[in-house]
Amino acid sequence: MNHALILPILLPLITGAGQLLFYQAPFALQRLLGFASTFWLVLLGIWCLQIAGTGEHVLYHAGDWPAPFGIVLVLDRLSAIMLALTAVLGFCCLLYASSGSDTRGAHFHALFQFQLAGLNGAFLTGDLFNLFVFFEILLIASYALLLHGGGRARSRAGLHYVIINLVGSALFLIALGTLYGLTGTLNMADLAVRVAQAPPSDAPLLAAASLVLLVVFGVKAAILPLLFWLPRAYSAATAPVAALFAIMTKVGIYAILRVFLLVFALGETPVSETAWGWLWPLALLTLALGGIGVLGSNSLRTLTAYLVILSVGTLLATISLATEASLGAALFYLIHSTGMTAVFFLLADLLGQQREEGYDRFSATGPIGHRWLLGTLFFIAGIAMVGLPPFSGFVSKAWILQASAQEPQGFWLWGVLLAAALLTLIALSRTGSSWFWRPGEMDKPYPLERGPLTLVSLMVGLNGLLAVFGDPVMGYLELTAEQLLDPRAYIAAVLPEATAARQEISP
Numbered sequence: 460m461n462h463a464l465i466l467p468i469l470l471p472l473i474t475g476a477g478q479l480l481f482y483q484a485p486f487a488l489q490r491l492l493g494f495a496s497t498f499w500l501v502l503l504g505i506w507c508l509q510i511a512g513t514g515e516h517v518l519y520h521a522g523d524w525p526a527p528f529g530i531v532l533v534l535d536r537l538s539a540i541m542l543a544l545t546a547v548l549g550f551c552c553l554l555y556a557s558s559g560s561d562t563r564g565a566h567f568h569a570l571f572q573f574q575l576a577g578l579n580g581a582f583l584t585g586d587l588f589n590l591f592v593f594f595e596i597l598l599i600a601s602y603a604l605l606l607h608g609g610g611r612a613r614s615r616a617g618l619h620y621v622i623i624n625l626v627g628s629a630l631f632l633i634a635l636g637t638l639y640g641l642t643g644t645l646n647m648a649d650l651a652v653r654v655a656q657a658p659p660s661d662a663p664l665l666a667a668a669s670l671v672l673l674v675v676f677g678v679k680a681a682i683l684p685l686l687f688w689l690p691r692a693y694s695a696a697t698a699p700v701a702a703l704f705a706i707m708t709k710v711g712i713y714a715i716l717r718v719f720l721l722v723f724a725l726g727e728t729p730v731s732e733t734a735w736g737w738l739w740p741l742a743l744l745t746l747a748l749g750g751i752g753v754l755g756s757n758s759l760r761t762l763t764a765y766l767v768i769l770s771v772g773t774l775l776a777t778i779s780l781a782t783e784a785s786l787g788a789a790l791f792y793l794i795h796s797t798g799m800t801a802v803f804f805l806l807a808d809l810l811g812q813q814r815e816e817g818y819d820r821f822s823a824t825g826p827i828g829h830r831w832l833l834g835t836l837f838f839i840a841g842i843a844m845v846g847l848p849p850f851s852g853f854v855s856k857a858w859i860l861q862a863s864a865q866e867p868q869g870f871w872l873w874g875v876l877l878a879a880a881l882l883t884l885i886a887l888s889r890t891g892s893s894w895f896w897r898p899g900e901m902d903k904p905y906p907l908e909r910g911p912l913t914l915v916s917l918m919v920g921l922n923g924l925l926a927v928f929g930d931p932v933m934g935y936l937e938l939t940a941e942q943l944l945d946p947r948a949y950i951a952a953v954l955p956e957a958t959a960a961r962q963e964i965s966p
Contacts, residue, residue, distance in 0.1 A: 461517060461519065462519070463503070463506070464517060464518075464519040464532055464534055464583070465519050465521075465532060466499075466503055467500060467503050467504075467507075467542055467546075467579040467583065468532075468576050468579050468580045468583065470496055470499055470500065470503075471496055471497075471500065471572040471573065471575040471576040471579070472572070472573070472576045474492055474493065474495075474496035474572045475568075475569040475570070475571075475572030475573045475576065476569075477492060478492055478493070478566070478568050478569040478572065479566065479569045482565070482566060482569070486562065489568045489569075490557055490561070490568065492568070493553055493568040493571060493572065494550075494553065494554075494557075496572060496575075497546065497549050497550045497553050497575070498550060500542075500545075500546035500549065500550070500575065500579075501543075501546040501547055501550050503542070503546065504539070504542045504543030504544075504545070504546040504547065505543060507534055507538070507539040507542050507543060508539045508540070508543050508935075510534065510539070511534055511535055511536045511538070511539035512536065512539075512935065512938075514536075514938065514942065515952070516533055516534065516535050516948065516949060516952035516953070517533070517534040517535075518531055518532065518533055518534075518585075518952060518953065519531065519532040519534075526585065526646050526648065526649065526953045526954060527586070527644050527646030527648070527649035527953075527954065530584075530585075530586065530589060531584075531585040531586065531646065531953060532583040532584060532585060533583065533584075533585040533949070533952070533953060534583060535939075535942055535949065536935070536938060536939035536942050537713070537716065537717070537790075537939050537942070537943060538582045538583055540790065540794070540935075540936075540939065541582040541709070541713055542579055542582055542583070544706065544709075544793075544794060544797060545575065545578050545579060545582070545706055546575075547921075548702070548703065548705065548706055548797065548798070548801055549571070549575050549703060551702070551801070551914060551918055552571075552699040552700075552702045552703045552801070553568075553571060553699070554910070554914050555698065555699045555702070555805055555911055555914055555915075556571075556697075556699035556700075557910075558908055558910055558911045560608070560697045560698065560699055561699075563607060563608035563697065564606075564607040564608050566603070567604070567607055570600045570603050570604050570607070571600075571604065571703075573596060573597075573599075573600040574597055574600040574601060574604060574703065576593075576596060576597075577593045577594070577595075577596035577597025577598070577599075577600060578593075578597050578706065578710060580592070580593035580596065580597075581593040581594060581597065581710055581713070581714070582710075582713060585646060585647055585648065585953060586645045586646045586647055587635055587638070587645045587647060587650070587718070587722075588635060588645045590714065591628070591631050591632070591635060594628070594631070594679070594710075595628065597707075597710070598624050598628070601620075601704065601707065602617060602620065602621055604696070604700045604703075605617045605620060605692060605695070605696050605700065607696075607697055607700060608697050610695075612695045613695045613696065615691070615695075616688075616691040616692040616694075616695040616696075617692070617695075619688045619691065619692065620688050620692040623678060623685070623688045624678065624679075626678075627674075627675050627678035627679065630671050630674055630675050631672070631675045633671060634668045634671040634672045634675065637664060637667070637668040637671070638650065638665075638668050641657065641661050641664055641665060641668075642654065642657070646953070647717070647718070647721055647722050647949075647953075648721070648949060648950045648952075648953035648954050649953075649954060650722045651721050651722050651723075651724070651725050651946055651949075651950055652725075652950060652954070654722060654723060654725070654726070654730060655725035655726035656726075662728075662730070665723075665730050666730055666733050669719070669723050669730050669731065669733065669734050670733065670734060670737070672714075672718060672734075673715070673719075673734045673737065673738070676711045676712075676714045676715045676718070677711065677741075678711070679707070679708065679710055679711030679714065680708050680709075680710075680711025680712050680715065680771050680775065681708050681711070681745075681767070681768055681771050682711075682741055682742065682745050682771060682772070682775060683741055683744045683745040683748055683772075686745065686748075686768055686771075689708075689764055689767065689768060690752065690761055690764040690765060690768070692704075693760070693763070693764040693767065693804075694758065694760035694761045694763075694764050697808075698804050698805050698807065698808030699805070701760065701763075701764075701804040702800075702801035702802075702804040702805050703801070705767060705797050705798075705800040705801040705804065706797055708767055708770075708771050709774075709793055709797055712771065712774050712775065712778070712793070715738075715775070715778070716778065716786075716943060719731040719734055719735070720781075720943050720944065720946060721946045721949060721950075724946050725946060725947075735779055735781060738775055738778075738779040739776065739779040739868065741775070742772050742774075742775035742776035742778075742779055743772065743776050743871060743872070743875050744772070745768060745771055745772030745775065745776075746769060746772025746773055746776055746875050746876065746879055747772070747875050747878075747879065748768065748772070749765050749766070749767075749768035749769025749770070749771070749772050749879060750769055750875075750878060750879030750880075750882040750883065751882065752764075752765030752768060752769075753765045753766060753769060753879075753882055753883050753886045754882045754883075754885060754886045756821070756886065757820060757821055757822065758807075758818075758819045758820045758821060759803070759806075759807040759810065759811075759819040759821075759890065760804065760807045760819055762803075762886060762887075762890070763800055763803040763804050763807060766796075766799075766800050766803065766844065766883070767796075767800050769879055769883070770792070770793075770796035770797075770800065772879075773792060773796070773859070773876060773879075774789050774792060774793055774796070776872050776875075776876075777789040777792065777859050777862070777863065777872070780862070780863060780866050780868075780869075780872075781944075782862065782866070783937065783940045783941055783944060784858075784861070784862035784937075784940075785859070785862040785863065785866075785940075786939075786940035786943055786944070787858070787862075787933065787936040787937040787939070787940040788855065788858035788859040788861075788862045789859070790936045790939060790940065791851070791854065791855045791858055791929075791932065791933060791936055792855035792856070792858075792859060794851075794925065794932075795851040795852050795854075795855045795922065795925060796852075796855075798918060798921060798922055798925075799840070799843055799844045799852065799922060800844075801918065802840055802843075802844075802915060802918045802919055802922075803840065803844065805911070805914070805915050805918075806836065806837065806840055806915055807819045808911075809833065809907075809911060809912065809915060810827070810833055810837070810894070812905060812907075813827050813828035813829055813833060813905055813907065814827050814828075821889075821890060821893065827894055827895065828905050828907065829907050830895055831895075832907070832912075833895070833907075834891065834894070834895035836912075836915065836916060836919070837890075837891055837894075837895065838891060839919055840915075840919050841887040841888075841891060843919060843922045843923070844883065844887065845880060845883050845884045845887065846880055849923065849926055850922050850923055850925075850926050851922050851923070851925035851926040851929065852922075853926070854925075854926050854929045856876065856880070858933070859872070859876065860872075860873060860876070
């Protein structure tokens with residue numbers, strides 16, 4: 460048993476607890492501890508990618524209790540990708556916050572670490588109850604991070620955010636209680652075996668529990684009609700917090716992949732068929748609404764929030780095709796969209812600091828400081844976000860279109876995805892021309908901090924590198940998709956003694 464597997468959870472938890480205990484210490488120490496912890500998470504993410512790349516499932520049994528009786532952590536390619544993406548994003552957001560936004564409220568760095576611990580735990584856990592526990596950890600931390608800095612807008616957005624997620628948590632417990640009552644277990648591998656062997660009389664309740672879980676994960680992922688809390692909440696948060704929140708919707712998407720391609724995917728008539736039937740139209744509507752929201756936004760932060768919704772619709776529509784090619788393309792787009800929406804939240808803050816009035820609102824078109832430098836960065840980031848070559852957005856969308864071309868419903872995805880991309884192009888072009896083309900330069904521009912500007916530029920550069928190294932990345936993601944569509948390997952790794960039961964299950 461490799462004890463390093465628990466470090467992505469344990470390290471930020473211990474660091475956050477230490478920052479709470481020594482909150483009266485010099486603020487530089489808080490930052491140093493946060494940087495050290497997050498940097499180690501980046502190294503652990505790289506290690507996880509390397510270990511999972513062998514195709515083996517790496518397990519950690521807490522207390523050395525065997526599954527399904529004890530708590531088990533499971534590392535596969537999908538969880539390794541999410542761990543590495545979270546670590547890199549968290550490190551970039553923490554660097555940006557160190558420019559001053561982390562001083563606007565109390566305990567920012569401790570809450571940031573608890574958020575990372577909750578995210579990492581959700582990606583590693585092998586049972587549904589602990590998925591609920593880690594959801595609550597990351598949500599409680601996100602409540603406080605959303606309110607960081609105070610203000611009426613954040614308080615109002617935070618209230619809506621808390622209420623919708625409390626309802627989601629209650630529904631999560633109802634679904635868990637139903638599944639436990641029917642199967643006697645919440646370990647995901649054990650659940651997959653028992654759900655596949657459940658008597659026909661239990662099928663309606665299992666289908667109902669799966670649909671309740673789809674609603675719960677839909678709240679986390681922000682799928683229509685459960686998404687209206689997101690634009691206000693994300694646009695009200697401080698820039699580094701909003702950028703970190705770019706990974707939050709991906710937790711819901713991860714949960715959908717993990718649960719519906721593992722727990723409900725086996726047997727002659729998989730329970731997940733009902734959920735997939737609902738997911739496809741809702742995803743297309745979410746994608747369409749995201750494109751309309753982007754075009755109708757009144758500020759760059761709100762526009763970016765709708766870009767998050769647009770990315771969720773694109774991901775879920777692609778995932779619902781449930782083929783190896785579509786899953787690989789969806790994972791590539793997940794990496795791209797998470798990084799670029801984070802870039803735009805940070806870029807909105809940089810631009811807002813250089814405007815005389817209106818911050819990032821489109822209604823204000825006065826002079827802007829450092830117009831040519833920021834305009835060039837906005838232009839490059841816009842190209843990457845829309846999905847034009849040579850950036851990874853073009854690669855991911857081309858792969859999605861290619862993967863869906865052979866599917867009967869691919870026509871609808873082509874039409875809605877390309878229309879949403881056109882609306883995004885129009886919205887960003889309108890923003891760029893009104894901010895950087897028409898107004899003149901400020902007579903006395905505000906100081907432009909080199910650290911945040913360099914960081915945002917490097918994040919855009921990482922998007923370009925993702926396209927440059929697209930071939931090996933695509934190879935890794937194709938293997939990840941293949942692993943996801945073979946849940947028997949996951950079950951065999953977690954429950955090695957259940958060979959006889961597994962042989963009775965047909966995929």
